[in-house]
Amino acid sequence: MSTILSSVDQRTKLVGENRLELIMFKLGSRHTFALNVFKVREVITVPQLNQMPGSHSNLCGVTNYRGKSIPVIDLRQAIRLNNTEDYEPNNVIITEYNRSVQGFLIGQIMNIVNTSWTDIQPPPTTVGKNHYLTAITKVKIDKQEALVEIIDVEKVLSEIVHYDTSISEEVLDKEVQAALQGKKVLVVDDSSTARAQVRDTLVQLGVEVIEEKNGLNALKRLKAWADEGKDIEDEIVMMFTDAEMPEMDGYRLTAEVRDDPRMAHLFIALNTSLSGSFNEAMVKKVGCDRLISKFQPDLLVEVLQERMREVMSSSGK
CATH class of the missing domain: 3.40.50.2300 (Response regulator)
Structure with missing residues (x-):
């Protein structure tokens, strides 16, 4: 699965061109979600997860990734989607945010699209202040236009890791x-x-x-x-x-x-x-x-x- 990701060198060519690549996936609902490929290291099948007693409820465990232990976050639970009995996550997106590496447990990978930031719009104000979206866009999926919701990962992480704003x-x-x-x-x-x-x-x-x-x-x-x-x-x-x-x-x-x-x-x-x-x-x-x-x-x-x-x-x- 990791071969679907283009190299970092290729992605840096988008810099300054107001363009981005989105990796789209499902979380067991009719919605299609996405993350910016620039922040994705790799996509792997669900690895062995070791439980951490007393950890945050959105953490489903830790796994060994390239010699280091990293946390794996249940993305569906983190953005508070309703539970679906037939949902079975089968992939983990390995990402790098804020100088840390973590995995996000997801369902089916759809594909990667190259698009423009001009086509990426802020989420509607009707979703309320507690939403977990940072933007939305529309893309063609199976020849039909579909709404894609881009997740605010920084909000997801801030609810797991406390950010201290104190100054030394x-x-x-x-x-x-x-x-x-x-x-x-x-x-x-x-x-x-x-x-x-x-x-x-x-x-x-x-x-x-x-x-x-x-x-x-x-x-x-x-x-x-x-x-x-x-x-x-x-x-x-x-x-x-x-x-x-x-x-x-x-x-x-x-x-x-x-x-x-x-x-x-x-x-x-x-x-x-x-x-x-x-x-x-x-x-x-x-x-x-x-x-x-x-x-x-x-x-x-x-x-x-x-x-x-x-x-x-x-x-x-």
Whole structure:
């Protein structure tokens, strides 16, 4: 099954092109779900699982994967689908998120589709605040158009692993922190969980966090400021953006910002759950200033403080 996944080198060619590949699968319901292939290492048949007494109810066990023990999460249970007696999961998707490797127990693998982020839309607001979707799209399955629901894995993981937003005392620079009071930072991410993690970290520094759910909305906001004659770097100290978002991803957002002379010098940090040695090359390709692997509160603060020092230095403070 792992042979259906293209190589990392092939997938990196999609970077900056506002495109992605989705691996589609079933969870024992009429719905079709998907994950971004970029975060998938491999698909395997269900391996031997060792139970962990006292573990989270969504964890169905641990397994040995390439010499390391990794947790396997029951994805159907994690997103709270109703139980189906005839559902029998037969695959595990091995993924890498937030610098950790984990498996997701799933049912039938459908196929992989190459699509554009412009065709990926935010989930409807009617699904409520507790939904587990980060986006939806439509694809052709057996010559018929079908709705595909893209799962918010960061929300799933946040309910199993507690994310601490506290900042180490030794990281804080009191002088810079004083200068940051009242400053604004733009945070762009389609996951409400990821936005909350960044917001809850940065507000401790006294900054105001402006949030956008995708790159297109963020670009519209930036261009609106510029059209009003505002200096973008006076409006915000910097922008933290996710890589993968509906309508416009973080790579294309960065490229669009760099292509507009009114905002070309905006400091941009890519804050992504993607891991791997290829990330630095991806960042250079589209012109981001920094790469931050989620979720690292101290590193978020260090990057913001470093940027503020540059601002203070250039203004002679």
